[in-house]
Amino acid sequence: MASSTEGNTRPIRLADIAKAAGVSHGTASNVFSRPEIVREEVRERVKAAAEAMGYAGPDPKGRLLRAGKVNAIGVATTEPLSYFFDDPFARTMMAGISEACDATGAGIALVSAGNEEKLAWNIQSALVDGFILFCIEGGPRLVELTRERKLPFVALELGSEDDTVSAIGVDNVAGARLAAQHLAELGHRRFAVLALPFADDSTGLVSPEQIRTAAYTGTRDRLVGYFEALSRFGVDTAGIPVYETENDEASTRAGLEAIFAGGEPPTAILAMSDRMAMVAIEWLTARGIAVPGDVSVVGFDGVPEAALSIPALTTIAQPIAEIGRRAARMILDFDGTVRRETLGVELVVRASSGPPPKTA
Amino acid sequence: MASSTEGNTRPIRLADIAKAAGVSHGTASNVFSRPEIVREEVRERVKAAAEAMGYAGPDPKGRLLRAGKVNAIGVATTEPLSYFFDDPFARTMMAGISEACDATGAGIALVSAGNEEKLAWNIQSALVDGFILFCIEGGPRLVELTRERKLPFVALELGSEDDTVSAIGVDNVAGARLAAQHLAELGHRRFAVLALPFADDSTGLVSPEQIRTAAYTGTRDRLVGYFEALSRFGVDTAGIPVYETENDEASTRAGLEAIFAGGEPPTAILAMSDRMAMVAIEWLTARGIAVPGDVSVVGFDGVPEAALSIPALTTIAQPIAEIGRRAARMILDFDGTVRRETLGVELVVRASSGPPPKTA
DNA sequence: CACCTTTGTTGGATCGATTCAAATTTTTGC
DNA sequence: GCAAAAATTTGAATCGATCCAACAAAGGTG
Incomplete structure (x- = not known):
């Protein structure tokens, strides 16, 4: 079986590099995430091995599981995805959100779907640290769906009177x-x-x-x-x-x-x-x-x-952009409390x- | 607000539910991912346990590692994030990308950063199945950064003559x-x-x-x-x-x-x-x-x-939106080949x- | 009643990394 | 030259799920 797997390009893992370089995976990991604590000679050896084997660097999938934080916030709506780019209101809001995310280096994941079932699934499985909900229509439903996820979230437009959910809106x-x-x-x-x-x-x-x-x-x-x-x-x-x-x-x-x-x-x-x-x-x-x-x-x-x-x-x-900025910050520095702001x-x-x- | 001494609310895992319901974690997993194969009585018991313990459903982080696919495509640029919402060209392109993603239920992750170092990190760690590169400026650099990730990617604008990279552009x-x-x-x-x-x-x-x-x-x-x-x-x-x-x-x-x-x-x-x-x-x-x-x-x-x-x-x-649609599809149905399309x-x-x- | 299906359940292996206490090696101080 | 201190390295444990081969129980057959 050795030679027949020649062409089988199973992706290279950190462990493979470690073995090739003759170090433990702990050390191999350090080479990538905290290079300063490993001796230069070893560091170079591991890097060389990685290079030689075509290693793409630590896979974020693995890192994520350990780290817990995704460093991205999800923006969800019941409208189709293109709404974010077509609608002037949405665009202005997104610009505000972008600004806050840019400032902290967080990413933005757009969440939407054709039908409600898919939306539910997408909200369930979005890789994010929290959600901003665009409650244009179907707000209550969207809040419902998101609440299940038990992540911090904030509704735009205090559409619902339910004050157990964080929200930002205007008077x-x-x-x-x-x-x-x-x-x-x-x-x-x-x-x-x-x-x-x-x-x-x-x-x-x-x-x-x-x-x-x-x-x-x-x-x-x-x-x-x-x-x-x-x-x-x-x-x-x-x-x-x-x-x-x-x-x-x-x-x-x-x-x-x-x-x-x-x-x-x-x-x-x-x-x-x-x-x-x-x-x-x-x-x-x-x-x-x-x-x-x-x-x-x-x-x-x-x-x-x-x-x-x-x-x-x-x-x-x-203050559309400001609403976006605040919403993003609310998720980014979430402190466990419910906040409702009226601008x-x-x-x-x-x-x-x-x-x-x-x-x- | 009540008793904060409740303890360190370590998030509930699927394994906790399994134990509480007296089933194996395999079965507990099935209850959520393939409910039809588990006996109704057991299914209800597990669901009840989940409900009682306040389980948020299978954590996508865990699922992801196993599944491999993120079901999202990254769109990267050297411009600030708000570029995606401000610039008319970008917006039209994004609308096309959105359309293709909506059709297959894929998500969109926006990737950018204030400085190049952060951009590199964000590209390294973005949770995506592939990238679409907005090579307005700094195209070659962006391609370089992305190539390291060893994921499928396509450059918009055949800015580079390097025909080992997939690209879509116009004549x-x-x-x-x-x-x-x-x-x-x-x-x-x-x-x-x-x-x-x-x-x-x-x-x-x-x-x-x-x-x-x-x-x-x-x-x-x-x-x-x-x-x-x-x-x-x-x-x-x-x-x-x-x-x-x-x-x-x-x-x-x-x-x-x-x-x-x-x-x-x-x-x-x-x-x-x-x-x-x-x-x-x-x-x-x-x-x-x-x-x-x-x-x-x-x-x-x-x-x-x-x-x-x-x-x-x-x-x-x-055909701006069409370029976006094609780029998205190229990532979504990536077949390992380099493609260069001129519209x-x-x-x-x-x-x-x-x-x-x-x-x- | 032995034998074969069918249906449901189990638990170990796996995905790919990071972390940290303990073990080991190297330096330093005298 | 030796013990203590500092710097590195190790390897097991962990993150939270899914998958799957093996097993168990129930149902059907001649």
Whole structure:
């Protein structure tokens, strides 16, 4: 069997090197991980043996098991992987996460999957020291899945009210209030809302009942903020059409159709994401409805693209990158405690909002 | 919060569960990895024990060592991590890679580092089955580092002439020819080139000597293509200023200053990246030089943003996402052979190129 | 009832390293 | 020249699982 295995390229292990160099594997290991403690002559001999046998260096797989720490954090989402590179919000957030990881030399592992079963498996088997959860949709489910792993994790967006999970997010109520107040102060009295999902797999005009039982409290909070501010200006919030979308182009357009199908169109649109707001601007403009001449639009998020749209988007800016940085640091210097941070938001007035038309 | 004296909560291992449930560790393992082969009663007993002891499920670290496969591919670059999310070219490429990974359920690990030493370490210790190398700059060095790891890898951009390494790239010569020919056909005769780096740490106007000894052959190929096409139209290529930048805003602006400082300004700029081309458009426009009225600009890459610039950028479109997809698949179904693929490029004529001004 | 399947369970071997207490060798001090 | 101190080296134990040949028990057959 000796000669027949000639071509069988079983990978070379550290132990093989040790034997070839005539030292124990303990010493061989030291040559690679703490070279300074082994005598120069021996060190050279082992290195020479490694070189001669084509050894690739200690296999991280083996090292990992012993060391325990992977030195990488996982970022998980229910969206497909390409979401991390396509979506402006995600990208900005990832840039923040990257920054924190770069600073400590940690790596980033992107975790996602086509279907839920695979996602569960991928979360179970991801080689990471902790997770950052992108809870855009399916947040509760994602948290559930991750909790099983018993690793530190932090949810982005305090979507869930469950305060046993660490989370970082913004003050949605305050932000929404700011947006609505801005429009009301400009004189608007007829509004429509483009909302993020309240629950899984539902879209369309939303009833008060659905709002009360919203699974995604982030969405609910923004609506609460809108209504709170508008009430103060004497607007009858019960009459405001709230259209739930999936935060994509198709469902946003459907929402706009529905909103403008009725008799008296709104003069201002409150969109719960910049993405929807920008689709709205495009949709309105294409129909000859002037923004902000006929209808004002205010977004939410503050993605970089919002400054570039035409007209530039008035929006509620979240400190997106900062959220990412903090989330990463929370995992990197995890101390066993649950932390929930709420960051402030800011109204950024640009060109998409103005006074309502005189005729209205 | 209760009693921290609970003890050192050593993580629970599969073996602990096995003992608690009174079965062998082999059986306990089967309960999790091949539940169908263990008798229901036993299965439930083990699961119950796991639940009771707060077992997080088989640790991937252990599994990994046995299985060998990580089921993730590493994407490495010498740029900081945030490059993956900021740069349009990188993002488009990553989207392609994501797609291929999503399809097979593989994960993506981003590998980078602040300094070269750390990069080397991170490449050594990344838990991946193979690498995709983003050889924007420092390509040869990155290849070197990765080769040591003895894992499959593929370089993006056939930057190196070393054909023992797998690579995917585009036909730079043909693409550059297309760009130059387009401008020459429009009537341009006075050109300037904004070039990508020819070698590490050099910028400024480039001498023929530097071109011949270029470390980055991709850059050289593009220049060769430009010159080849222009010669055919009787242009004296020796007189064309070639300014080497670092493909960032600052050095591109410096290049433009240098190019337009001379007596007779060019009527057309050949930029080796869309990034530079877009900076050029902005720079020219800000100076009151009309694009394409006074000066035409043609880019290279075909990033999505190019279509959105004002005026929209004429460019040589690479199948960026397709390159990513192929690279990922090459690693995912690695068969031990070296593969070098060259993909075609396409001239996309948009608004940034036109005939030269009459007066010139 | 002996014999063959089928189905389930066991425990040792293995994956590839690191660690550390103990053993060994080399230096140093006098 | 010798003991104590310092510097190296050793090898068993460990990290946490999976795999698989061997074994045991239950079911079927003539």
